[in-house]
Amino acid sequence: MAEKKIKIVVAGPYAAGKTQFINTISEIETVKTEAKTTRDEEKEKNDHTTVAMDFDRIKIDDEYTLYLFGTPDHARFDFMLDILDKGMVRLVVLVDSTDLATFHEARRIINFF
Ligand SMILES: Nc1nc2c(ncn2[C@@H]2O[C@H](COP(=O)(O)OP(=O)(O)O)[C@@H](O)[C@H]2O)c(=O)[nH]1
Ligand SMILES: [Mg+2]
Numbered sequence: 001m002a003e004k005k006i007k008i009v010v011a012g013p014y015a016a017g018k019t020q021f022i023n024t025i026s027e028i029e030t031v032k033t034e035a036k037t038t039r040d041e042e043k044e045k046n047d048h049t050t051v052a053m054d055f056d057r058i059k060i061d062d063e064y065t066l067y068l069f070g071t072p073d074h075a076r077f078d079f080m081l082d083i084l085d086k087g088m089v090r091l092v093v094l095v096d097s098t099d100l101a102t103f104h105e106a107r108r109i110i111n112f113f
Pocket of ligand 1: 045073
């Protein structure tokens with residue numbers, strides 16, 4: 001039976017937990033594009049940040065395989081979103097519920113998609 005691919009994009013503000021989420025549910029060694037954070041206010045939340053994408057694959061059964069793509073953590077890499085959302089069937093938006101200041105960014109991301 002031919003493999004059917006289900007593409008899911010995981011988006012959300014900086015330090016919402018996108019990379020952690022994808023690593024945790026992964027069944028393969030995830031593809032990561034982490035770089036060291038440089039700005040003090042960023043370092044406070046996370047010492048690494050995703051600059052291109054996270055990637056993970058999960059085989060459901062003989063027919064279906066999930067392909068998960070995590071978005072970059074900063075708006076300056078938004079051009080990646082146009083690439084990542086091609087063929088997307090579901091969007092997961094993660095928000096840090098303890099960090100109210102990021103809610104506007106979460107809204108912007110939802111509107112984008
Ligand atoms: N307490 C808590 N911390 C988390 C959770 N998920 C991620 N983190 C931490 O939050 C920080 C940012 O996570 P990361 O996955 O890199 O965020 P991203 O910028 O959305 O990719 C890291 O220090 C993680 O260890 C969670 O569910 N609970
Ligand atoms: Mg990340």
